[in-house]
Amino acid sequence: MYSPQLLDHFEHPRNAGVVESPEAVAQLGNPVCGDILSLSARITEGRITEIRFKAKGCVPAMACGSAVTELVKSKTLAEAAEIGKEDIVQVLVSLPQASSHAALLAVETLALLLRNAKRESKTGSAHESEGLR
Numbered sequence: 001m002y003s004p005q006l007l008d009h010f011e012h013p014r015n016a017g018v019v020e021s022p023e024a025v026a027q028l029g030n031p032v033c034g035d036i037l038s039l040s041a042r043i044t045e046g047r048i049t050e051i052r053f054k055a056k057g058c059v060p061a062m063a064c065g066s067a068v069t070e071l072v073k074s075k076t077l078a079e080a081a082e083i084g085k086e087d088i089v090q091v092l093v094s095l096p097q098a099s100s101h102a103a104l105l106a107v108e109t110l111a112l113l114l115r116n117a118k119r120e121s122k123t124g125s126a127h128e129s130e131g132l133r
Contacts, residue, residue, distance in 0.1 A: 048071060
């Protein structure tokens, strides 16, 4: 059974879509269950000013994509790097143990986005995903 908060993020996702002209992008997938999460972000002076997600997969994967964008919006890259699975579960109030992979996918995709953002600041071009895991 899913919490009302998880279902709300699934039924009314926050920040769904793709950022136009992003400074960083990332995409990861879970080959076991088929979930795929993509994040794109605009970063200004080291702060995430806009972030969007696209997800394919189970209800928790989509809710976790929505929740992670809410958690990191307006945060610095360093603050965003501190976000963990527990933070996502707290936003969603609960996440069934069998669905914990969805929170892990969100955190790992965020970590890749942040690595790509740091790389982009050195090279000047947004990096695509490193592929599916």
